Amino acid sequence: MRFLRSSTLLWSFLASLLLLEFCASMDSLNQSRPMSEGDTLISAGGKFQLGFFSTNNSSNRYLGIWFHNIPASTIVWVANRDKPLGGSPGSLKIEQGNLTIEDSSGEAVWSSNSGNLSSSSIIATLLDSGNLVLKYDNSESYLWQSFDHPTDMLLAEMKLGWDFKVGLERHIRSWTSMEDPSPGRFSYRMDIRGFPQIRLFESNTTSRYRSIPHFGSIQATNNLVFIPTLVYDSQEAYYSYVPHDQNTLTRFVMNYTGKLQRYMWNNQALNWTLLYELPSDSCDEYAKCGPNAVCVTVNSLQSCKCLTGYVPKSGQDSDTLNLWYSGGCTRKNPFNCSGPEGFKRVKKVKLPDLLQFEMINSLIQECEQMCLRNCTCTAYASTSDSRGGRGCVLWFGDLLDIREINDYGNEDLFIRVMASEIEGNSKRRKWVLAVAVVLSVASAMFCLWAFWRRRKGEGVRFNVHAGEQENFELPTFDVVMISQATNNFSHYNKIGEGGFGPVYKGQLPNGQEIAAKRLSETSRQGLNEFKNEVMLIAKLQHRNLVKLLGCCIEGEERMLVYEYMPNGSLDTFIFGTKRGSCLAWRRRLNIIVGIARGLLYLHRDSRLTIIHRDLKASNMLLDSEMNPKISDFGMARTFAGDQLLEKTKRIVGTYGYMSPEYAVDGLFSVKSDVFSFGVLLLEIVSGKRNREFHHTDNHFNLLGHAWKLWIEGKAHELIDARMEDSFPFSEVMRCIQVGLLCVQKRPEDRPTMSSVLLMLDSVSATLLQPQEPGFYMERFPNGNSIVINGREYGSNEISETQLQGR
Numbered sequence: 001m002r003f004l005r006s007s008t009l010l011w012s013f014l015a016s017l018l019l020l021e022f023c024a025s026m027d028s029l030n031q032s033r034p035m036s037e038g039d040t041l042i043s044a045g046g047k048f049q050l051g052f053f054s055t056n057n058s059s060n061r062y063l064g065i066w067f068h069n070i071p072a073s074t075i076v077w078v079a080n081r082d083k084p085l086g087g088s089p090g091s092l093k094i095e096q097g098n099l100t101i102e103d104s105s106g107e108a109v110w111s112s113n114s115g116n117l118s119s120s121s122i123i124a125t126l127l128d129s130g131n132l133v134l135k136y137d138n139s140e141s142y143l144w145q146s147f148d149h150p151t152d153m154l155l156a157e158m159k160l161g162w163d164f165k166v167g168l169e170r171h172i173r174s175w176t177s178m179e180d181p182s183p184g185r186f187s188y189r190m191d192i193r194g195f196p197q198i199r200l201f202e203s204n205t206t207s208r209y210r211s212i213p214h215f216g217s218i219q220a221t222n223n224l225v226f227i228p229t230l231v232y233d234s235q236e237a238y239y240s241y242v243p244h245d246q247n248t249l250t251r252f253v254m255n256y257t258g259k260l261q262r263y264m265w266n267n268q269a270l271n272w273t274l275l276y277e278l279p280s281d282s283c284d285e286y287a288k289c290g291p292n293a294v295c296v297t298v299n300s301l302q303s304c305k306c307l308t309g310y311v312p313k314s315g316q317d318s319d320t321l322n323l324w325y326s327g328g329c330t331r332k333n334p335f336n337c338s339g340p341e342g343f344k345r346v347k348k349v350k351l352p353d354l355l356q357f358e359m360i361n362s363l364i365q366e367c368e369q370m371c372l373r374n375c376t377c378t379a380y381a382s383t384s385d386s387r388g389g390r391g392c393v394l395w396f397g398d399l400l401d402i403r404e405i406n407d408y409g410n411e412d413l414f415i416r417v418m419a420s421e422i423e424g425n426s427k428r429r430k431w432v433l434a435v436a437v438v439l440s441v442a443s444a445m446f447c448l449w450a451f452w453r454r455r456k457g458e459g460v461r462f463n464v465h466a467g468e469q470e471n472f473e474l475p476t477f478d479v480v481m482i483s484q485a486t487n488n489f490s491h492y493n494k495i496g497e498g499g500f501g502p503v504y505k506g507q508l509p510n511g512q513e514i515a516a517k518r519l520s521e522t523s524r525q526g527l528n529e530f531k532n533e534v535m536l537i538a539k540l541q542h543r544n545l546v547k548l549l550g551c552c553i554e555g556e557e558r559m560l561v562y563e564y565m566p567n568g569s570l571d572t573f574i575f576g577t578k579r580g581s582c583l584a585w586r587r588r589l590n591i592i593v594g595i596a597r598g599l600l601y602l603h604r605d606s607r608l609t610i611i612h613r614d615l616k617a618s619n620m621l622l623d624s625e626m627n628p629k630i631s632d633f634g635m636a637r638t639f640a641g642d643q644l645l646e647k648t649k650r651i652v653g654t655y656g657y658m659s660p661e662y663a664v665d666g667l668f669s670v671k672s673d674v675f676s677f678g679v680l681l682l683e684i685v686s687g688k689r690n691r692e693f694h695h696t697d698n699h700f701n702l703l704g705h706a707w708k709l710w711i712e713g714k715a716h717e718l719i720d721a722r723m724e725d726s727f728p729f730s731e732v733m734r735c736i737q738v739g740l741l742c743v744q745k746r747p748e749d750r751p752t753m754s755s756v757l758l759m760l761d762s763v764s765a766t767l768l769q770p771q772e773p774g775f776y777m778e779r780f781p782n783g784n785s786i787v788i789n790g791r792e793y794g795s796n797e798i799s800e801t802q803l804q805g806r
């Protein structure tokens, strides 16, 4: 208690210090208060700073914005990038509604050109997002904002793209060099002919890279660091992102080197970590293979392959894989619109660039017919989006910049071919060769699936068939990343051993703490089953369940990545002698109710009924505010497979928490979880383990002891003596009674979790009188047998049960 109070004092002291600093620095300027060189503005939350800066090799000075709260100087925006201040000091002023940079002679070197307004109530404010805005003091709308005029960097919430209403296009353009912010050669901007494609240009016109065109569901790939969005409607078309965690600093920059780079600030190493670069490989380079070819990756080697019906322009053998055909491919026989023709589906590719194309709003069958009718039409793909409606896009002429994409982009391309090219019945001999090639490509593709996903740090999209079909993205982690985060699964990072494998604490490059569960080999199942199960678990979201952040599948390695719970597990609090006294009754009750809520969700409110099967104090984790979160849920389901609600031979569970019907007969149901909950409740109230319970007077376990005290009318003796604070006696007694009701011998006598919550919540509900609990044991000193509810079992009789005592 004393500790808590003094730390509160410390915090309020620190907070007042921070407040002082914020009061001293300004985030705004107005007409009568210009900003001179040397002064800066700091955003209200202290994230960004605005001021004049110079690069080290020159006397040129620029007005810029940079991150304020990190040690690395990172310029995120430059106002006068092509008109630096030289010579004597300048200043930043608001003049007639314009934000202007003036040199010492009063000449404007840069202006926001935002208007001709003479109001004195216009202010310029640096927001915590890094946006410098000009607005009326009492207004929320902006007259001008720096986010509309990006330099080389896209910060969170900035938009790259178009505002059709005002005809504004926002794009990013590289600096000229590391030291020179003037507009450089490379730009990244949204092209909205047809559907949005974002292109990296060199010298304004030469495409160097093209994003995946977002045809159908406009949904960019998710990942662990940020959430991308792509908006395309009648008002706007833009790309934007926000970090998953507000404290994560991330930036997307058009580097002067010609690479697009995504960085994330590393709180540990205090430097920027490069997450990825675009173009990231040869296949990303724009039209690397030339026309009518697909860029493929085989065994980490990238090469080109002609589309079906096309041959290399240079006349090489089209079956040869490891060659760059910079000249591209050309039709074997030109279409003449009279021979029998059809379409070949090319699965999962980045669709060709929209050069000569037509958007059609009609049924896909009609699209096919339309394409066949026009001799220059070469391919089509279906589209479905809120704007264009369902329809298709037709391509005419050469097809450019196609690459295989294995994980996302479920777009298929239909290329036009001669009927003889579809599933040829001629040329059998050539087929044998082709089949061998296809097989080797297929297997290599499969191996590359994981590699490709890892390279981009992007999520995998799994399709779940659970009633309705839906897409859901679970971030995947790279095994190397998890390994680094946990010091190569170091012994020192191990924080526990769950039912299905060891758990390691780790820290991701962005500083986020995780708990990685490395599933043991014995708990292996098929890849697809595993993925489906993980998806189901990931969808279970409740404040009293530990959140699954993602998974990691690589070769034999299977890992689940959870949020890290700073306070560890409940057992260290209730059974540990040192910390036990910290838990006041309010805390304990809060934990009991929280666990009950989480369990109710698993049993009833989630779309599936999940039986935990291994509820115990060490599986109850505590967050920083001591709220309980159930861990290891759903794993029971994963590894029980379709045996759920049935009899199982392999009993997984923990000695002391298992219901009699489960431990003895292998039968389990939601009521087995209720039993374990009852044990847990009594443990929380008493501060003693059921399993290791010893009493000088008897050989009962905790349940037996509690029952004995209850019928003797001395149940208060069960209450943890270390609970020093005062507590409502009746409330604790009610809890004990609920606990005993939960551990009834017959499953049907135990309440459901919803009645448990009702009983815990309302003082007025009358509780049933508990009967003798199930599975209370008497041990015999020789240890060879135990008595369970009066029946004696030899130790060999329960040896088939896999007991995991801890």
Ligand SMILES: *[C@@H]1O[C@H](CO)[C@@H](O)[C@H](O)[C@H]1NC(C)=O
Residues within 6 Å of the ligand: 029, 030, 031, 032, 033, 120, 121
């Ligand atoms: C401009 O800002 C200064 C300093 O914050 C303040 O004292 C002054 O009243 C402001 N002037 C107007 C017109 O708002």
Ligand SMILES: *[C@@H]1O[C@H](CO)[C@@H](O)[C@H](O)[C@H]1NC(C)=O
Residues within 6 Å of the ligand: 056, 057, 179
């Ligand atoms: C710029 O200055 C810093 C230190 O002042 C130095 O480390 C860096 O090498 C300089 N860069 C160039 C390009 O001169």
Ligand SMILES: *[C@@H]1O[C@H](CO)[C@@H](O)[C@H](O)[C@H]1NC(C)=O
Residues within 6 Å of the ligand: 057, 179
């Ligand atoms: C510094 O400036 C000089 C002259 O302006 C130029 O020759 C030199 O390349 C510059 N160095 C760097 C590192 O930008």
Ligand SMILES: *[C@@H]1O[C@H](CO)[C@@H](O)[C@H](O)[C@H]1NC(C)=O
Residues within 6 Å of the ligand: 095, 096, 097, 098, 100, 108, 111, 112, 113, 114, 115, 116
């Ligand atoms: C302010 O901006 C307007 C255009 O919006 C421009 O005509 C005017 O010259 C600017 N004034 C100054 C002082 O830069």
Ligand SMILES: *[C@@H]1O[C@H](CO)[C@@H](O)[C@H](O)[C@H]1NC(C)=O
Residues within 6 Å of the ligand: 116
């Ligand atoms: C700005 O407004 C004033 C009157 O409000 C007008 O005299 C002046 O011509 C305007 N300037 C421009 C550039 O529109």
Ligand SMILES: *[C@@H]1O[C@H](CO)[C@@H](O)[C@H](O)[C@H]1NC(C)=O
Residues within 6 Å of the ligand: 203, 204
């Ligand atoms: C690229 O466009 C910008 C303005 O849009 C122009 O200032 C610049 O000169 C152009 N660069 C080249 C190499 O054409």
Ligand SMILES: *[C@@H]1O[C@H](CO)[C@@H](O)[C@H](O)[C@H]1NC(C)=O
Residues within 6 Å of the ligand: 253, 255, 256, 257, 261
């Ligand atoms: C541009 O890339 C280089 C090399 O990758 C890196 O050192 C530099 O920091 C990058 N510039 C920015 C603005 O991120």
Ligand SMILES: *[C@@H]1O[C@H](CO)[C@@H](O)[C@H](O)[C@H]1NC(C)=O
Residues within 6 Å of the ligand: 269, 270, 271, 272, 273, 274
């Ligand atoms: C960041 O710091 C770490 C540790 O100090 C170092 O290993 C790493 O190379 C640094 N990365 C960059 C990009 O400077």
Ligand SMILES: *[C@@H]1O[C@H](CO)[C@@H](O)[C@H](O)[C@H]1NC(C)=O
Residues within 6 Å of the ligand: 333, 336, 337, 338, 339
């Ligand atoms: C069209 O092409 C096919 C195959 O190349 C050929 O058999 C047929 O004779 C051609 N028809 C015309 C009218 O050229």
Ligand SMILES: *[C@@H]1O[C@H](CO)[C@@H](O)[C@H](O)[C@H]1NC(C)=O
Residues within 6 Å of the ligand: 358, 373, 374, 375, 376, 377, 396
């Ligand atoms: C085929 O489509 C192209 C592109 O839309 C068009 O220019 C051409 O006129 C069409 N040809 C025929 C015969 O319809």
